[in-house]
Amino acid sequence: MKSLQDALYNWLTIKIVSDARPDDTAATETREFFEEMLTTQHHVSNIETSKDDVMYYVSYQQGGEMKKNRYPRELIEIMLIQINQEPDKYENYPTEDD
Structure with a gap:
């Protein structure tokens, strides 16, 4: 990526x-x-997240400087919402160690 x-x-x-x-x-x-x-390809470290009513914020270090991105909650949470609406489609399968 x-x-x-x-x-x-x-x-x-x-x-x-x-x-x-x-x-x-999974x-x-x-x-x-x-x-x-993120670590190997993009050399990102010290990732921290926060959120408010509208956005998620991702702070991280890259190349010696702190950077921050933001993402709409509705886009970030869509996968979790889909899983919660149809849990049968997202069954957790045990690993071979279980």
Whole structure:
């Protein structure tokens, strides 16, 4: 993924799902994938998130400077809303270790 903006958007979207569904192994693995991408490809560190009634804010360090992006909550939360509306379609499958 070439765009840092896209990588942060995808990471935040799946982070929201992963935080809401801590037993969802697919969400956790996908979040970890995007975290690795942010670190290795985009050299991002110290990621912090916050939100208000309208937006999510992502603060991060890149190249020695702090940066901040914002994303509309309705776009970030859509995946979690879909999962909650149709949980049968998003069943958590156990890993081989379980």
